Amino acid sequence: MKKPWHAFYPESIPFEVEIPSCSIYHVLERASKDFPDHIAIIEETVKLTYSELKHAVDRFAAALHRRGFKRGDRFGIMLYNCKEYIIAYFGVQRLGGIVVQLNPMYQQHELNFMLGDSEPTWLICESSQIEKLDALSYRSKVTIVTIDRNCNEHPYLYNWIDEENDDPPSLQINNREDIAVLQYTGGTTGTPKGVMITHYNTVAAIYHTYITDDGALERPCERFFGIFPMFHGAGLMLMLSCIFYAGSYIPIQHFRIHDVLCMIRKYRPSQVSAPPTVIVALLNHPEFKEDDLNSLKVCRTGSAPIPLEVLQAFEKKSGVLISETYGLTESNGIFIRTFMKDVRKTRSVGIPVPNSEVKIVDLETGLKEMPTGECGEILLKGPQIMKGYWKNQEETNRTLRNGWLYTGDTGKLDEDGFLYIVGRKKEMIIAGGYNIYPNEIDEVLYQHPAVAEACTFGVPDAYRGETVKIAIVVKEQNSLTEEEIVKWCKERLAKYKLPKQIEFREKLPKSAVGKILRRVLAEEHLEQIKITDYQSGKRY
Numbered sequence: 001m002k003k004p005w006h007a008f009y010p011e012s013i014p015f016e017v018e019i020p021s022c023s024i025y026h027v028l029e030r031a032s033k034d035f036p037d038h039i040a041i042i043e044e045t046v047k048l049t050y051s052e053l054k055h056a057v058d059r060f061a062a063a064l065h066r067r068g069f070k071r072g073d074r075f076g077i078m079l080y081n082c083k084e085y086i087i088a089y090f091g092v093q094r095l096g097g098i099v100v101q102l103n104p105m106y107q108q109h110e111l112n113f114m115l116g117d118s119e120p121t122w123l124i125c126e127s128s129q130i131e132k133l134d135a136l137s138y139r140s141k142v143t144i145v146t147i148d149r150n151c152n153e154h155p156y157l158y159n160w161i162d163e164e165n166d167d168p169p170s171l172q173i174n175n176r177e178d179i180a181v182l183q184y185t186g187g188t189t190g191t192p193k194g195v196m197i198t199h200y201n202t203v204a205a206i207y208h209t210y211i212t213d214d215g216a217l218e219r220p221c222e223r224f225f226g227i228f229p230m231f232h233g234a235g236l237m238l239m240l241s242c243i244f245y246a247g248s249y250i251p252i253q254h255f256r257i258h259d260v261l262c263m264i265r266k267y268r269p270s271q272v273s274a275p276p277t278v279i280v281a282l283l284n285h286p287e288f289k290e291d292d293l294n295s296l297k298v299c300r301t302g303s304a305p306i307p308l309e310v311l312q313a314f315e316k317k318s319g320v321l322i323s324e325t326y327g328l329t330e331s332n333g334i335f336i337r338t339f340m341k342d343v344r345k346t347r348s349v350g351i352p353v354p355n356s357e358v359k360i361v362d363l364e365t366g367l368k369e370m371p372t373g374e375c376g377e378i379l380l381k382g383p384q385i386m387k388g389y390w391k392n393q394e395e396t397n398r399t400l401r402n403g404w405l406y407t408g409d410t411g412k413l414d415e416d417g418f419l420y421i422v423g424r425k426k427e428m429i430i431a432g433g434y435n436i437y438p439n440e441i442d443e444v445l446y447q448h449p450a451v452a453e454a455c456t457f458g459v460p461d462a463y464r465g466e467t468v469k470i471a472i473v474v475k476e477q478n479s480l481t482e483e484e485i486v487k488w489c490k491e492r493l494a495k496y497k498l499p500k501q502i503e504f505r506e507k508l509p510k511s512a513v514g515k516i517l518r519r520v521l522a523e524e525h526l527e528q529i530k531i532t533d534y535q536s537g538k539r540y
Helices: 006-007 023-035 050-066 083-094 108-118 128-134 159-161 199-213 233-244 257-267 276-283 308-318 393-399 438-446 482-490 518-535
Strands: 037-042 046-049 074-078 098-101 122-125 143-146 179-184 193-200 223-226 248-251 272-275 296-302 322-326 357-362 376-381 404-413 419-424 429-431 434-436 451-461 465-474 501-504
Touching: 023 050, 023 233, 037 050, 037 083, 046 050, 050 083, 050 159, 050 434, 074 083, 074 108, 074 272, 083 098, 083 159, 083 248, 083 357, 108 128, 108 193, 122 128, 128 143, 128 276, 143 159, 159 465, 179 199, 179 233, 193 199, 193 393, 199 233, 223 233, 233 248, 233 272, 257 276, 257 419, 272 276, 276 308, 276 451, 308 322, 357 404, 393 404, 429 451, 429 465, 438 451, 438 465, 438 482, 451 518, 482 501
Parallel strands: 037 248, 074 098, 074 122, 098 179, 122 143, 223 248, 223 272, 272 296, 296 322, 465 501
Antiparallel strands: 037 046, 179 193, 357 376, 376 404, 404 419, 429 434, 451 465
16 A cells, blocks of 8 residues: 655656565575675684685584584674674574674673573673673583684684584565564663564565665775674674675775765775764774765764754765664664655655654653654554564564554654654653653754754753753863853743753763664762762651
């Protein structure tokens, strides 16, 4: 059925796309068959062609199979962006196994839960992680493989690859049912949940991205810049898109703005996907020049809303149009986006990709569809939506209802079906009975010429219930006072939205993908209140 947003699809983009019935491994197999000698990975001084990458993947899969790994078994990958991550990922997919995504920055408490919940039999990591893993209660149930040659206590990945083994067995996949990845949510609203992503979900997401790039990228000529970590859903999908294009993937292990700028100049990427904080860092770097990004064909941003002032400044300086995207771990990456051509609307993250739907429902019951232009919870439906939460049917039933994913995010649709993100339902500030959305205040703060980064969050207030607090990082060689910020906001916001508390910081807490963490700022505020009250004699 035709939807309002279909009128804004470029002529070359269909409303519906037939999703191939294949495994994720097929994406690599196809690229290596079509372009065996093309460079697949560029990592410092090392370059791997597609035939070399596939050979390493198949040999790793054969070694793993000989040691008893079989379809449906779990394999933890706990690595920063590197070629070994890609080898291990596709090796597990070659056997029909399930990759458990593990952030190398996780500490013992987080790892104990995730390993106990997912129950992997194998795990690959750097040797520097082993001491942390050895302290876990689950440690005795998992075999560790390392990517470091000199770690004699554990198997070395490349020794397995060099072994003489029989070929791995033929791949038998039910792509709609078989889980490819367990991607744990960050636990921002409680205990982390393992999002079950199937082969079909992933292949659908790859095809949707390809279709909506609308010919901007070609096989096999492109270079993809791997800023998002692959242990995060956005980074994993970026790597898979690169393999689909038979492009060259350039993994960035750790984001350091000066190093990244040097790498951009050296490798001249044609595709960059990055969170808004990276865009801000580039803009604020004194050596960033207009021609640094003249090789770019596609630039995407996601994981958090990008302030309008930042978007416009970046596009003006770089000459590259930014494609905004919206998606969740549960929707397996990009679900809504601004297309590369035709209509873009200010402050909108765009329209659904093919095969996908969006609607807005009331915040109280989640059953009443909201009129055009009114705010409510965002619901999504499409083939890339997760299968459910691992071993958690109660949360699955709460989040997936009648084929719709209840995102927990708030937004509104205009008459053309363009989506505008307002915030997260749980981040909304209710002050004196007024609903206040932090993103709206962030947008105003970023317009100030001296503000480098800003984040708005709610804190307890005896009279209003909650009140507005902001944390600000000031640009280098600039100064800013509380009075100046309040004056700036008074000219642009309703009185009830004005910040009552202002904190200046050298930096803001961020997630692994560079998303500013409101929750952490709120928690730090509460902890400081407790310390102050304790010192004054108040007891809890």
